[in-house]
Amino acid sequence: MATTGNKNINAKLVLLGDVGAGKSSLVLRFVKGQFVEFQESTIGAAFFSQTLAVNDATVKFEIWDTAGQERYHSLAPMYYRGAAAAIIVYDISNQASFERAKKWVQELQAQGNPNMVMALAGNKADLLDARKVPAEATKVYAEENGLFFMETSAKTAANVNDIFYEIAKRLPRVQPAPNPSGMVLMDRPGERTASSSCCA
Amino acid sequence: MQETDLHDLSDDADYAASIQQGSSSMMGSDSSKRSSPSEPEGAEVVYSKDNVTIHPTQFASERISGRLKLIKQGSSLFMTWIPYKGQNSAARLSEKDRSLYTIRAVPFTDVRSIRRHTPALGWQYIIVVLSSGLAYPPLYFYSGGVREFLATIKQHVFLVRSAEDANVFLVNDFQNPLQRTLSSLELPRVVSVASGPSTPSPVSDSPSNESSSISQVNGRQRLKVHDPARDISIQVLEKFSLVTRFARETTSQLFRESHSNGFGAFEKRYNNQSVEDFSHKASNDEEKTVDEIPVAPDPLEVDKLTLVWGKPRQPPLGSEEWATFLDNERRVMDSKALRKRIFYGGVEHKLRREVWAFLLGYHAYDSTYAEREYHRSIKKSEYETIKNQWQSISSEQARRFTKFRERKGLIDKDVVRTDRSLAFYDGDDNPNVNLLRDILLTYSFYNFDLGYCQGMSDLLSPILFVMKDESESFWCFVALMERLGPNFNRDQNGMHSQLFALSKLVELLDSPLHNYFKQNDCLNYFFCFRWVLIQFKREFEYEKTMRLWEVLWTHYLSEHLHLYVCVAILKRYRNKIMGEQMDFDTLLKFINELSGRVDLDAILRDAEALCICAGENGAACIPPGTPPSLPIDNGLLHFQQDDEVL
Numbered sequence: 029m030a031t032t033g034n035k036n037i038n039a040k041l042v043l044l045g046d047v048g049a050g051k052s053s054l055v056l057r058f059v060k061g062q063f064v065e066f067q068e069s070t071i072g073a074a075f076f077s078q079t080l081a082v083n084d085a086t087v088k089f090e091i092w093d094t095a096g097q098e099r100y101h102s103l104a105p106m107y108y109r110g111a112a113a114a115i116i117v118y119d120i121s122n123q124a125s126f127e128r129a130k131k132w133v134q135e136l137q138a139q140g141n142p143n144m145v146m147a148l149a150g151n152k153a154d155l156l157d158a159r160k161v162p163a164e165a166t167k168v169y170a171e172e173n174g175l176f177f178m179e180t181s182a183k184t185a186a187n188v189n190d191i192f193y194e195i196a197k198r199l200p201r202v203q204p205a206p207n208p209s210g211m212v213l214m215d216r217p218g219e220r221t222a223s224s225s226c227c228a
Numbered sequence: 229m230q231e232t233d234l235h236d237l238s239d240d241a242d243y244a245a246s247i248q249q250g251s252s253s254m255m256g257s258d259s260s261k262r263s264s265p266s267e268p269e270g271a272e273v274v275y276s277k278d279n280v281t282i283h284p285t286q287f288a289s290e291r292i293s294g295r296l297k298l299i300k301q302g303s304s305l306f307m308t309w310i311p312y313k314g315q316n317s318a319a320r321l322s323e324k325d326r327s328l329y330t331i332r333a334v335p336f337t338d339v340r341s342i343r344r345h346t347p348a349l350g351w352q353y354i355i356v357v358l359s360s361g362l363a364y365p366p367l368y369f370y371s372g373g374v375r376e377f378l379a380t381i382k383q384h385v386f387l388v389r390s391a392e393d394a395n396v397f398l399v400n401d402f403q404n405p406l407q408r409t410l411s412s413l414e415l416p417r418v419v420s421v422a423s424g425p426s427t428p429s430p431v432s433d434s435p436s437n438e439s440s441s442i443s444q445v446n447g448r449q450r451l452k453v454h455d456p457a458r459d460i461s462i463q464v465l466e467k468f469s470l471v472t473r474f475a476r477e478t479t480s481q482l483f484r485e486s487h488s489n490g491f492g493a494f495e496k497r498y499n500n501q502s503v504e505d506f507s508h509k510a511s512n513d514e515e516k517t518v519d520e521i522p523v524a525p526d527p528l529e530v531d532k533l534t535l536v537w538g539k540p541r542q543p544p545l546g547s548e549e550w551a552t553f554l555d556n557e558r559r560v561m562d563s564k565a566l567r568k569r570i571f572y573g574g575v576e577h578k579l580r581r582e583v584w585a586f587l588l589g590y591h592a593y594d595s596t597y598a599e600r601e602y603h604r605s606i607k608k609s610e611y612e613t614i615k616n617q618w619q620s621i622s623s624e625q626a627r628r629f630t631k632f633r634e635r636k637g638l639i640d641k642d643v644v645r646t647d648r649s650l651a652f653y654d655g656d657d658n659p660n661v662n663l664l665r666d667i668l669l670t671y672s673f674y675n676f677d678l679g680y681c682q683g684m685s686d687l688l689s690p691i692l693f694v695m696k697d698e699s700e701s702f703w704c705f706v707a708l709m710e711r712l713g714p715n716f717n718r719d720q721n722g723m724h725s726q727l728f729a730l731s732k733l734v735e736l737l738d739s740p741l742h743n744y745f746k747q748n749d750c751l752n753y754f755f756c757f758r759w760v761l762i763q764f765k766r767e768f769e770y771e772k773t774m775r776l777w778e779v780l781w782t783h784y785l786s787e788h789l790h791l792y793v794c795v796a797i798l799k800r801y802r803n804k805i806m807g808e809q810m811d812f813d814t815l816l817k818f819i820n821e822l823s824g825r826v827d828l829d830a831i832l833r834d835a836e837a838l839c840i841c842a843g844e845n846g847a848a849c850i851p852p853g854t855p856p857s858l859p860i861d862n863g864l865l866h867f868q869q870d871d872e873v874l
């Protein structure tokens with residue numbers, strides 16, 4: 029859940045999508061600014077955090093990167109439960125990964141947090157020659173399902189920070205009530221201090 | 229695999245001595261109980277079940293079967309479990325052990341709850357928890373009958389299902405609802421009642437107990453904890469340690485060794501950098517956190533129980549020494565000695581090719597060189613046959629064979645991102661990457677039900693790196709998967725049973741840490757998922773991983789040493805974890821980032837010490853059939869689950 033403290037928001041974000049769609053690569057690009065050609069497969073799950081400045085607030089993303097294989101599906105709810113945002117990733121050069129993305133969307137609509145901000149990322153946008161999933165049809169699909177859609181490339185960094193930025197802007201904010209003492213209620217005492225500034 | 233006589237120590241002098249000693253001390257409390265008849269007078273047997281078995285250790289030969297009865301006398305109900313006499317001569321079960329576990333007429337007024345376990349693999353078992361908080365060892369119902377057992381009890385005493393856990397049945401629970409909630413939340417203690425007194429009190433301050441070798445040599449102060457149940461369980465733990473089957477000789481030797489110094493091993497170790505070549509960074513982390521938030525001390529440390537510590541690691545087994553293990557036809561003469569040697573030092577890399585084939589069970593230890601050569605050639609053609617099954621699928625055919633395409637696609641994606649930073653696998657069109665793919669695809673035909681699952685390429689990579697040969701690697705991988713296959717089951721039961729056992733081990737070996745995890749919703753131990761799934765493959769550099777694997781594969785001390793390795797690592801960082809109040813997310817991140825920072829040798833020594841310390845109580849935390857134990861063959865098909873996608 030997104031929690032606000034003054035202008036600081038903590039938001040849990042989960043990445044879902046088919047094996048090899050580029051979930052880990054997107055996170056690595058966003059968090060460390062790197063791209064690794066042979067990114068290891070994700071076993072279990074990985075957790076990262078990254079802070080973004082949006083207008084006059086900062087959003088600290090707590091990012092869960094998951095293993096994509098169907099066999100580990102039963103573990104997924106553990107991660108998306110309580111998430112404020114999700115990025116569902118597919119590979120534009122792989123039709124099956126798009127089909128799988130749609131399944132994730134369905135599952136989140138049915139099981140996830142109803143206020144969840146969902147983004148659809150058509151990744152590997154640099155592989156234009158190999159494109160199998162046309163952008164136009166996807167746009168329609170995304171609009172119908174209330175998703176925010178972007179094509180990204182973890183390799184070239186295109187749209188990677190942007191997609192996180194757009195999510196940050198869309199997070200529902202609880203307007204903090206005027207608080208004379210300057211104290212802010214947060215769900216985790218350890219994070220009462222303002223998160224460090226942005227690196228986007 | 230022949231593991232049955234692995235820990236037969238009956239011919240070991242120290243073992244015999246400790247049994248002697250144990251028996252004299254235990255006879256005291258035992259004989260005082262003789263007056264309690266195993267079946268009360270005028271009693272009516274209302275339930276009787278044969279082949280109810282306890283598993284004092286993980287070794288099948290050491291299981292003890294008996295008859296479980298419910299006996300009604302007047303308005304009271306009693307439970308008895310009497311082991312069969314003269315059963316199973318192969319098991320060198322002493323009379324002592326048999327009477328140690330016997331349950332003589334325990335009244336249900338002393339029983340708090342019964343927890344039923346229905347593992348996905350293997351037999352149903354129950355754990356009976358007494359009002360004192362102690363528990364009997366799990367009783368396995370080889371011939372079924374758990375439901376009937378519970379139903380019978382229900383006819384005679386007040387039995388309710390716990391609101392929190394449908395598998396917990398509370399006995400005589402007339403307390404207020406809040407109380408009820410609290411008590412049923414408490415998991416049954418893993419510590420088992422040693423002998424079967426109808427009340428666990430006699431274990432307490434009997435003078436004979438004081439003379440037990442362990443309390444004598446370690447001379448430790450009893451923990452000042454105001455929880456009588458806990459106090460008793462510590463004493464029981466002590467008593468149990470007396471008959472600990474694992475490495476008795478090591479235990480007493482180590483207790484002696486460290487006691488003479490007057491310091492706990494941990495203190496000694498932290499003060500001694502030459503012993504402790506633990507990375508600076510890690511120990512700094514640890515020091516830094518100490519003053520942040522007061523952390524409950526490690527009970528083993530407080531107890532000085534950790535006076536046990538692992539033997540110094542030895543250099544790896546080299547060619548010359550290896551030759552001494554072989555007879556003139558190159559049979560391994562004493563496989564147990566060999567496994568022990570490898571447990572303490574591993575093997576030199578150039579010998580791995582030959583030795584791993586034995587450790588994994590691809591070659592029998594008592595095979596001659598010629599027999600192995602023959603076996604190899606047979607297996608090679610067998611491999612070619614299976615490989616041909618997918619190689620002969622034409623592209624026409626593949627178009628109409630979605631499952632095959634998907635499986636192959638998944639493997640293709642994974643092999644190109646498996647250990648590519650190693651010279652052996654790097655570069656474009658690396659033939660070894662293609663071998664990884666061919667072997668995995670062939671395996672997915674050899675074991676079509678299991679198929680391919682992420683993580684398998686990590687397990688195969690070092691095997692191919694060592695074996696070099698395609699068919700040899702395949703069969704060694706097959707042998708490994710015989711044990712680790714359940715890690716990849718769709719229903720995750722192999723992983724669940726290991727993580728469950730891990731939680732029980734931490735509860736036993738570091739209860740403050742366990743409580744911390746419990747309070748912070750970390751009891752699923754999911755942060756250890758990667759460790760367990762691929763045997764720490766991502767946690768150490770390549771060479772260290774190979775060293776760890778060969779040590780684990782010896783199954784010396786325990787088939788489940790990997791779980792003690794988990795406990796050892798967690799204990800290393802317990803102060804940091806608790807001091808920084810890590811929540812689940814932070815913990816997972818922290819654990820993932822430990823990769824490459826853990827000192828393998830130090831951890832192996834800790835794991836060895838923990839395994840010895842935990843003894844049979846540790847083994848009792850690990851349900852039978854838990855990987856990497858071979859699956860219990862109960863006639864069920866293990867991979868019947870619906871194969872939705874792959």
Ligand SMILES: Nc1nc2c(ncn2[C@@H]2O[C@H](COP(=O)(O)OP(=O)(O)O)[C@@H](O)[C@H]2O)c(=O)[nH]1
Pocket residue numbers: 045046047048049050051052053054064065066067068069070096151152153154155180181182183184645
């Ligand atoms: N060309 C290209 N390749 C990518 C991109 N993102 C990821 N990859 C590659 O796709 C493979 C799988 O990526 P990974 O992040 O591990 O996928 P995950 O399984 O979804 O986490 C890796 O070999 C990456 O190098 C991208 O944007 N463009």
Ligand SMILES: [Mg+2]
Pocket residue numbers: 051052053068069070093094095096
């Ligand atoms: Mg990944």
